Amino acid sequence: MLSIGRTKGYELIAARELEVFKIGRSTRITVASILAFMERQIASRDV
Numbered sequence: 001m002l003s004i005g006r007t008k009g010y011e012l013i014a015a016r017e018l019e020v021f022k023i024g025r026s027t028r029i030t031v032a033s034i035l036a037f038m039e040r041q042i043a044s045r046d047v
Contacts, residue, residue, distance in 0.1 A: 002034065012037070 004012070009029075012018045019033035 002038070 002009075009018070013020055013029075017037055019030045020027050021030065022028070
C-alpha cells in the first residue's frame with residue numbers, strides 16, 4: 001500500500017507520522033493514520 005520498507009516504517013513511527021497501538025506483543029498501525037499520511041504526501045506534492 002505504501003511501498004515502504006521496514007526501516008522506513010520504523011522511522012515514520014518514531015517521528016510520529018504513523019499512529020500505532022499494541023495488541024499483546026504485536027504493534028498495529030491505524031488505517032486512519034495511514035490515510036492521513038498518504039493525504040499529507042499527496043498535498044506536499046501538489047505545492
